[in-house]
Amino acid sequence: MARSTFVYVTYIRTTPEKLWSALTDDVEFMKQYWFGVHCESEWKAGSSWKMVHPDSSITDAGEIVEADPPKRLVIRWRHEKKPELKAEGDSLCTMEIERSGTAVKLSITHTIESEPSQFITAVSGGWPKIISNLKSLLETGAAVLRDPYSAN
Amino acid sequence: MAELHDTDVLFKALADPTRRKLLDLLHAHDGRTLNDLCEHLDMTRQGVTQHLNLLEMANLVATVRRRREKLHFLNPVPLQEIYERWIAKFEKPRLKALGDLKRRLERTDG
Numbered sequence: 001m002a003r004s005t006f007v008y009v010t011y012i013r014t015t016p017e018k019l020w021s022a023l024t025d026d027v028e029f030m031k032q033y034w035f036g037v038h039c040e041s042e043w044k045a046g047s048s049w050k051m052v053h054p055d056s057s058i059t060d061a062g063e064i065v066e067a068d069p070p071k072r073l074v075i076r077w078r079h080e081k082k083p084e085l086k087a088e089g090d091s092l093c094t095m096e097i098e099r100s101g102t103a104v105k106l107s108i109t110h111t112i113e114s115e116p117s118q119f120i121t122a123v124s125g126g127w128p129k130i131i132s133n134l135k136s137l138l139e140t141g142a143a144v145l146r147d148p149y150s151a152n
Numbered sequence: 153m154a155e156l157h158d159t160d161v162l163f164k165a166l167a168d169p170t171r172r173k174l175l176d177l178l179h180a181h182d183g184r185t186l187n188d189l190c191e192h193l194d195m196t197r198q199g200v201t202q203h204l205n206l207l208e209m210a211n212l213v214a215t216v217r218r219r220r221e222k223l224h225f226l227n228p229v230p231l232q233e234i235y236e237r238w239i240a241k242f243e244k245p246r247l248k249a250l251g252d253l254k255r256r257l258e259r260t261d262g
Contacts, residue, residue: 008228
């Protein structure tokens with residue numbers, strides 16, 4: 001199977017609307033859980049998307065394939081900086097939000113048509129920390145990790 | 153039914169060698185079918201299904217339907233939460249204690 005995928009799921013005690021906003025247009029909120037990074041887009045199908053770091057550099061870019069607030073967001077996502085990751089081309093990141101009892105289930109599926117994929121290895125290391133921070137920020141108002149490598 | 157991941161459910165899911173082996177198998181190669189996983193375990197298909205259900209309830213395994221197949225993926229998000237809640241917080245004082253010990257021993261030697 002020439003495809004690499006990961007699927008990350010978390011349950012967050014919040015509303016689909018708040019989660020959608022945290023994943024898209026709430027830039028200041030995003031910086032708090034994404035270690036200073038934020039994404040810029042109009043968040044509509046066809047609009048461009050880019051990931052902006054605190055020093056204003058852009059490492060990843062692409063476009064919105066599907067946007068159905070507050071339920072489903074699909075981003076065509078390319079890494080732009082490291083040549084070996086850039087060479088792997090487009091990946092597809094799907095975020096799905098659904099109510100589950102008193103919480104909201106967030107599923108993030110990231111796929112690339114190559115196996116093994118250094119891109120998938122690179123992003124899969126970051127997502128659990130980002131999602132875990134997002135959960136704690138939405139539920140308690142405080143992010144647990146300030147910097148991705150602080151545990152050492 | 154999916155649960156809010158309750159720490160008890162999570163630790164219970166981890167407290168079994170077969171379930172830990174399933175997590176290792178998914179770590180080595182993600183997106184496996186039940187048949188594929190059964191090949192690596194000396195256990196009935198029903199037994200493996202039960203273990204997978206417990207792992208899914210604990211949110212350690214996520215499943216995706218692709219055509220007629222159900223694929224199993226390792227979901228590391230709860231493990232990250234265990235790491236933050238139960239490891240990172242204890243790690244720092246220990247490393248500090250080790251550093252202090254090293255300094256004290258080296259001082260005595262010198």
